[in-house]
Amino acid sequence: MHDNIFAAPRDRIGDFSFDDTVANVFPDMIRRSVPGYSNIVSAIGMFTAKFSRPDTKLYDLGCSLGACSIEMNRYAAEGCEVIGIDNSEAMVSRAREIVKGYKGNGKVNIIAGDITDFEFEPSSVVVLNFVLQFIAPEKRDALMKKIADSLVPGGILVLSEKFKFADETIQNTLFDLHLDFKKANGYSDLEISQKRTSLENVLISDEVPTHIARLKNCGFSHASVWYQCFNFGSIIAIK
Ligand SMILES: C[S@@+](CC[C@H](N)C(=O)[O-])C[C@H]1O[C@@H](n2cnc3c(N)ncnc32)[C@H](O)[C@@H]1O
Numbered sequence: 660m661h662d663n664i665f666a667a668p669r670d671r672i673g674d675f676s677f678d679d680t681v682a683n684v685f686p687d688m689i690r691r692s693v694p695g696y697s698n699i700v701s702a703i704g705m706f707t708a709k710f711s712r713p714d715t716k717l718y719d720l721g722c723s724l725g726a727c728s729i730e731m732n733r734y735a736a737e738g739c740e741v742i743g744i745d746n747s748e749a750m751v752s753r754a755r756e757i758v759k760g761y762k763g764n765g766k767v768n769i770i771a772g773d774i775t776d777f778e779f780e781p782s783s784v785v786v787l788n789f790v791l792q793f794i795a796p797e798k799r800d801a802l803m804k805k806i807a808d809s810l811v812p813g814g815i816l817v818l819s820e821k822f823k824f825a826d827e828t829i830q831n832t833l834f835d836l837h838l839d840f841k842k843a844n845g846y847s848d849l850e851i852s853q854k855r856t857s858l859e860n861v862l863i864s865d866e867v868p869t870h871i872a873r874l875k876n877c878g879f880s881h882a883s884v885w886y887q888c889f890n891f892g893s894i895i896a897i898k
Pocket residue numbers: 677689720721722723724725726727744745746747750772773774775787788789790793794
């Protein structure tokens with residue numbers, strides 16, 4: 660379904676939330692809004708092929724409609740269970756139906772829950788694909804620490820985010836290129852600006868060095884950006 664959620668002028672713009680309206684158009688919204696999204700999802704399958712260990716859990720945290728869960732299950736090692744977690748009922752109910760249509764090596768279990776108070780079991784692959792940016796900044800360290808603790812040695816976290824940049828010229832250039840990307844994908848200036856207002860207090864970006872320092876402080880031995888397109892990108896962290 661085509662995303663035209665912010666197309667009509669609004670008197671008052673509330674905070675963005677992952678409700679029914681968003682869940683209905685989500686694949687179209689994310690494809691047209693996040694440069695590199697489909698490349699990252701495909702690569703998550705490749706990371707899973709390389710890093711999943713038999714009989715461990717593979718977590719897709721903030722799974723939305725389960726795009727990454729499906730890809731992870733395609734490449735999962737023997738005896739693995741992919742667990743997708745999301746705290747939006749609208750997303751979870753749809754994701755459960757969607758994942759049924761795909762075959763994989765293991766099984767996929769979609770759970771309704773808040774990832775910040777979830778107890779993780781031993782895992783080998785954890786994915787946060789454009790999710791940490793929606794978690795309250797004061798909760799980010801504790802979540803990262805819990806993820807690192809749950810991973811087996813050599814396990815991997817794939818962390819994709821909208822980045823912020825300390826250098827003002829870089830920030831403005833990449834931000835503008837993201838706007839151009841959205842316009843090229845058919846969003847009007849009004850849609851772009853109304854969505855921006857609604858995300859203002861909800862999506863809080865960190866700089867790449869902040870992410871890397873947090874990952875190292877929370878127990879990861881290695882961390883690096885492996886992909887970037889404009890101000891969106893993805894980091895891998897290996898325990
Ligand atoms: C941009 S979407 C993620 C896209 C998805 N990972 C993908 O690759 O298609 C962000 C998701 O994170 C979920 N989310 C935000 N905060 C959460 C929390 N505390 N616990 C669980 N899910 C959360 C939202 O409901 C939403 O579905």
